[in-house]
Amino acid sequence: MNGKRILLIVGGGIAAYKACELIRLLRKQGAVVRCVLTEGATHFVQPMTFAALSEQPVHTSLWDLKDEAEMGHIRLSREADLIVICPATADLLARMAAGIADDLATTLLLATDTAVLAAPAMNVRMWQHPATRRNVAQLRADGVTVIEPDEGPMACGEYGPGRLPDPEAIVAAIAAALGSTRGPLAGRHLLITAGPTHEPIDPVRYIANRSSGRQGYAIAAAAARAGARVTLVSGPVTLPTPPGVTRVDVETALEMAAAVEAALPADAAVMVAAVADWHAEAAAAKIKKPADGTPPALSLVENPDILAGLARHATRRPRLVIGFAAETDDLLANAQAKLTRKGADWIVANDVSGDVMGGADTHLHLVTAAGIEDWQPMRKDDAATRLVARITESLS
Template identity: 65%
Template sequence: MTQSRILLVIGGGIAAYKACELVRLIRRNGADVTCVLTDGGAQFVTPMSLAALSGNPVHTSLWDLQSETEIGHIQLSRAADLVVVCPATADLLARMTAGLADDLATTLLLATDKPVLAVPAMNVRMWQHAATQRNIAWLRQSGVEVMRPDEGPMACGEFGPGRLPEPDAIWDRISHLLAAGPAGTVTADPLSGQPDFDEGVQHRPLFGRHILVTAGPTHEPIDPVRYIANRSSGKQGFAIAEAAAAAGARVTLVAGPVTLATPPGVDRIDVESAREMADAVAAALPADAAVMVAAVADWRARDYAADKIKKDGGQLAPLPLAENPDILATLAARPDRPRLVVGFAAETSDVVAHAMAKRVRKGADWIVANDVSGDVMGGADNTVHLIRADGVENWPTLSKADVARRLIEHIGEELAND
């Protein structure tokens, strides 16, 4: 088997020290790694340390006479299977967005025709700044994979999102991208400013697309210890998110309270209640397609009790309920709705008939209907019916992973018609 080759660009930030452990992980997993150290990165780690850990020369300057005699930056940018920028500082992300090429790192990033993974690390305020978020959105739209940073205490003493993910998590994303294969060159169309994808992405049908997925139950609090919930495990939604990422999409997964691991290559947002999920879905837009798999509670307690409700030896008074927002119908009615809105219908009887009515009532493009009268919620398999305006596809019983792959194939075909 051919050894995978990774080009690691190390930006200037305190998190650069973790690049040393990442280099060790890459080599331990059988891949080759060559490091490019920026001037800022060299303030935190040394070329000697990286050379010893990687077993390869470390590149630091665009003006290296021996390397550049043979146009070394072009060779570096093309020789790797994957380019990883870690840590990707706010400044480095901004320079990538602007297409600058004033040092070795930015020049090879502009010259590469290989997939690029950026792993941000910065102060929480810098991460949340509108300029940084705008840059990240453009990079993702242009085909760059951008990991979501971890949340926690920072070297500056603040707390929040912006911490570099742990090396194990970064390697998981690297291995996922290596397994997915080359994504092809992505450039910007000079007239529209939108990404223009070449033939190299055809085997990753959702490359450059943003897919929004919801999964799991919602918990609607009654008092500090009780809530209204359902039996959804989240497995089907997580499988769909994973299949979409494997097809090359940027995936946002809005997950209710489940204990499942985040699929590789997926940005996950955890929520508890239906109202939190509705807000997260709206914040995740725009998207090319939305797959609403979550089993959202239709009702919540009208009045939340600040203290635990006591029995007091008598009967519990009736619990007044209020209707939760209809996330699927609201999304389908938005002027900036995704190109394709897919809902799920979990039914216990007259499955297809109820789902067909639901598709029209909610304004969804497709509905995936399944019979949940057995052990589907929490089980490994699913039997579904794909309902569209032009008819019904009855699928055989499949594993949830196979259901996910088949649905993503259909979504890819539909979006390809745009």
């Protein structure tokens, strides 16, 4: 990002303080950052803070005669390589979508032909409100990159999607928007699977498991932050796509196998998805409960073994093939057997007998031909970062 000019618009939300860290990270990568604060933003963080961090003048008003004489909002909006809005509040997104220009921020956004990236942050109900969803859809249709907010606890005490993504994730999205992604995995392609598969038995029922996809998505996000080109083949989950990641949505194991094949070649493959072992020939109509209470018989067919097929791929085997072993008993013995049986390079073993599936924490063991590493309990995000660091070492 060396020499790239970023115009940062800071919206009036409690998450405005995180824009300070964003400036630090952008400047560390060589970007030149100039800031525009909305009136609301000045109630949370003082303009002097942004001036000190950016070492550039900070603009707050459309009616500043000195700024208009020396720079002007038209020139300000067009000299940047990218305009970033962080945090993008519900109000600011609404005014952008409607084409309103009633302050410096919205006026320069309407006057620019520069690419725009918005990082939303707001209450969960506001993010999920139909008006906000319409505004986001309109902005994306207009060519604005609107990244998905994170899910978690909020300053208001509620929980859900609407949190501002971590500054590191926003930097990754900015790098992708600028086409200047750098990092230890730059130039590498990582293929990652995540989530469950759903195997229909009729139009309303399916065979599935409790996988939330959180670990696979965390690995995809960490790989993108490290500069990799990431293809994420995802089963049905409700998680937002990590910044800088190409996501391919599938439902069944057969669809996942096809998507994995289509994504090759790759330098490394991390098969985190909890793929159903079997599928049934789905009935055309809903299976009715027999009058005598006899359970219907399902004829199950084995699904393709995606991990083993990839590890033994005749022409396009990734240099590093990593599988996951989710076990409820005999964890390490089962993981070692899986390493040999599947032909993978590594197996990441995790005990799912508790609340690991769907939770934020995990306890992983890395099983390789050289032995077993116990990583101790940690957050899934931290485990993802550690695994990507090991992948980087292996590929380099």
